[in-house]
Every structure is written in C-alpha cells, then in structure tokens.
Amino acid sequence: METSALQSTNVEGAFMTFLTEIYKIISKNMLIAAPRANYGKSQSFKGTRIIIPGQDSDSGGNSGGCCMSS
Template identity: 35%
Template sequence: MDVDGKEIKAQIWDTAGQERFRAVTSAYYRGAVGALLVYDISRRQTFDSVGRWLNELQTHSDMNVVTILVGNKTDLKDAREVSTAEGKALAEAQGLFFMETSALDSSNVAAAFQTVVKEIYNILSRKIHLSQDLKKPDMSSLGNGKTVILQEDADDTNSGAKGNRCCSS
C-alpha cells in the first residue's frame, strides 16, 4: 500500500472469531499496532460480542492499537439486525474508527484496511518527528545577542592549573 509516496507493508491475521483459535489469539495481539474488529450486520449476536473482543484486545495488546469497528455484509440489506447508527454509537463510545463493508461486493473493504494502515503510519510518523525534535539541541538561547568570552590565564596554560579561568559577558 502506498502512503505519502512510501510503500507500506502490513501483516494481517484473521481468526474469524472462532473459538478454536482462542488459545493462540493472545499471541496475535502481542506487537499488534492495528485491529479490525468485524461484526455481521445481519447477526445481532456478533455485534453483542464486540465488547468481549474489545476487552480481549485491550488486555493482550498495547493500549495504543489503532482499531476500526467494521459492520460487514451490507449487501444483506433485508436481513440487517444492527443499524448503522448502533455501530457508529458503539465506535464513538469506545473511541474507534467505524465503517461498514460488504466482502461480497467488495464495497469499503480496501478502505477499511487503508484507514487502519494510514492511521498507524500517521501515528508512527508523529512519534518519529517528535523524537527527532527532542534530540535537536536547543539553540534558541544563542541567538539572544549575548557574547560569552572564556579566558584562561597565560600563567596557567603551561602549568596545567585550572583554577584561574573566568567568564565574562
């Protein structure tokens, strides 16, 4: 994926919420910087499980994981059990991004992944810029017009004595 002219590669793991993967899901969370938490808009039970999955994500991963709540299967309009407003409200309450998709017709699927990857990239870029700014020496005090002169007594230069150095401004 291209972000700001840079090629970004992402490693994506999908457990599909299946219980048989439950024993290894904590290993997936370690080191994760992004998560797509997907529920089926045509099955209320999957939406009701979002809280449990969020708790698990927060328990086993870094607190700053970029997370997007995704309501999938928007192609099943007549079978909808979870409204868009409910999904948005949950996402807002939990501080998550929100999007609805359809894997069947590919609507918004790429956008969901791009949203997560771009946000991760933006966060990491800000951290890099901040750390670089902190490493820069503070030169602001040198431009205030004061001159500092360091002098060494001529008698002390050969004797190695260090006691008679003075500063004046």
C-alpha cells in the first residue's frame, strides 16, 4: 500500500492494516502456545510503558502540535 504522510493519503489505512496483522499474528501465537487446560480462559497481557523523550507525562494531555484540532 502506497502512503504519503505529506499529503495524508492512506496513512491511517496502512496503520490499521499494520495493527490488524500484528493482532492476527499474536492471537495465533497465543492459541498455539496456550496449554489445553487454559482454553476458554482469558489471557492478560502485561504491557511495557514507552516513555517518549520530550513529552511531560503530567501535562494532562496534548499541549499542541500539528495533529491537534482547534
């Protein structure tokens, strides 16, 4: 899929396709790796917090930028 961030074409669609493929792969791997006794039970995922340099986590939301609506 061809995308252009400059012209904002197909960026969201490509991102959603990318996330969908990751979800499918992870779901498939969870089913393969799960022992038979755990079928039907929900699995909880432990996430890892990603800290982006230059962003204050206590600011209470977006403080501006190119993607913020006015």
